[in-house]
Amino acid sequence: MAMNAARLRKIVVCKDLGSAMPLLTERDDLEVIRWTEDRPCDRAWLLENVVGASGIVVCFQDQVDRELVNAAGPSLRVVSTISVGYDHIDLKVMAEHKIQIGYTPDILTDAVADSAVMLALMASRRTGETTSFVKNNQWPVFNWMPFAFCGPQLSTTPFSPTRTVGFLGFGRIAHAVLARLAAFGITHCIYTPRPGAAPQPARDAQLQARHRLAALTPVDLPTLARASDVLFVLAPGGARTRHLVDAPFLRQMKATSVLVNNGRGSVVDSAALARALAEGWIWGAGLDVVDEEPEVTAAHPLVGEPRCVVIPHIGSATLETRAEMAGLTAQNVLAGVLGEPVPVALEYSALI
Incomplete structure (x- = not known):
């Protein structure tokens, strides 16, 4: 038994993968150590248990840095994150140690695109204000007026036949958002x-034709700010994109625009957006993510803004999407510890 145990490949799981866990736990060639508490994985626990691990399952709350990699030792082959983002992983350290990174793009594209359109509608139609209005028993004493609670319309109308949607970051999710907005009559x-x-002019021409747009154009940041009726921020995090949407950017936007x-x-600079x-x-504004998260309380300046809708980073939170993400995360770490190519690996060399 001791000899068999010595040959087991060790995987440390920082987030339970639900119905996907049997992909790992039911194998007799793996030793799976799980963080089982209903809170973020304790760093001290992780550093202690990661020693000798071949694979680690993490989420965006778990920092994968030099300290963790050194603690794991030379056996570490793969880090699998149940996320599309990788800000929490030190790519340079991964490259030094030739560690594969598994992640979960594509699967969450449709769910996040759905939530982005939802937030655009909620922010433009003042859902934060109006739902509070009802919950606070104000409706029975409300004196209706023709323009009460009005907001800018997302779809085009005969009296307003042009709508320009802007994207900061134009990848998979942006394309999915654009496909949904085509039904609203977006023209530019x-x-x-x-x-x-x-x-990518050929790609842009195809998207323009597919969605029957009058124009689809790459622009600089000032033009993006000035011309967008609705602006979707879908750029990755990191030093290169930090606070691209700041006070000077926001001052250029239209008074009727939605972010x-x-x-x-x-x-997005939270203080600038609040102002x-x-x-x-x-x-x-409609926000699924906030710079200071998860330290976003009722005292946060954006939470108190009547025309800002804030939800707690749940863009991919559908039953179907999260189950698929968990399954892929398990498959990624399993392949990595077995010395096989990770099914969906981050090609990070160009990002360093």
Whole structure:
């Protein structure tokens, strides 16, 4: 028994994968150590238990840095994160040790795109204000007026036949959002791609034709700010994108524009956005991510803004999507510890 145990490949799981866990726990060639408490994985526990591990399952709350990799030792082959983001993983350290990174893109594209459109509608139609109005028993004494609780319409109308949607970051999720907005009669699409991304005129022409747009155009940041009726922030986090949406950017936006952030909270300066909403630089905002998360309480300046809808980073939170993400996370770590190519691996060399 001791000899068999010595040959077991060790996997440390920082987040329970639900129905996908048997993919790991029912194998007799693996030793699976799980963090079972209903709170973020304790760092001291992780550093103690990761020693000798071949694979680690993490989420965005778990920092994968030099300290963790050194604690694991030379046996570590793969880190599998149940997320599309990888801000919590030190890519340079991964490269030094030739460790594969498994992640879960594509699976969550549709769920996040759905939530982005939801937030655009909620922010433009003042859902935060109106739901509070009902919950606070104000409806029975409300004196209706023709323009009470009105907001800008997302769809085009005969009297307003042009709508421009903007994207900061124009990847898979942005394309899925655009596909959904086509039904609203969006006529123009503009975007600022990720820093360093190559132009893709053929792709843009195809998207323009598919969604029957009058134009689909890459633009610089000032033009993106000035021209967008609705701006979707879908850029990755990190130093290169931190606070791209700041006070000077927000001051250029239309007073009737809506900002939606389903990307990374760090891209938007919270203090600047709170001021923009309070002083009417823009109409409203819908946020699935916030720079300071998870330390976002009722005292946070954005939570108190009537025209800001804040939800707690749940863009991919559908039963179907989370189950698929968990399954892929398990498959990624399993392949890595067995010395096989990870099914969905982050090609991170170009990102360093």
